[in-house]
Amino acid sequence: MSTTEDEFFEVLGQKYPGLPDALKSFLAKAEAFGVYADFQGGLNLKHAAKTGRPLNMGTIHKGGIL
Numbered sequence: 001m002s003t004t005e006d007e008f009f010e011v012l013g014q015k016y017p018g019l020p021d022a023l024k025s026f027l028a029k030a031e032a033f034g035v036y037a038d039f040q041g042g043l044n045l046k047h048a049a050k051t052g053r054p055l056n057m058g059t060i061h062k063g064g065i066l
Contacts, residue, residue: 003062005039011062019064 003011009020027037030045035057038044042061046054060066 003039003041005037008039008043008062012060012064016064023060 009024012023013020023043027035030036033047035045035047038046038054042059044059045057047057049055058066
């Protein structure tokens with residue numbers, strides 16, 4: 001099931017009020033290293049690998065589970 005960025009941060013903020021702002025700050029800093037957010041069922045941290053397929057570096061679910 002897909003989710004939007006706004007929906008993800010809204011649900012996450014209901015359970016952990018300060019986490020959305022901290023996570024947005026982290027994502028802004030991670031962009032300098034080529035890491036980007038891909039919102040699907042949760043937030044997938046991706047990096048554009050040289051192989052052509054993005055490398056999935058981890059997933060953060062809407063409930064805050066890494």
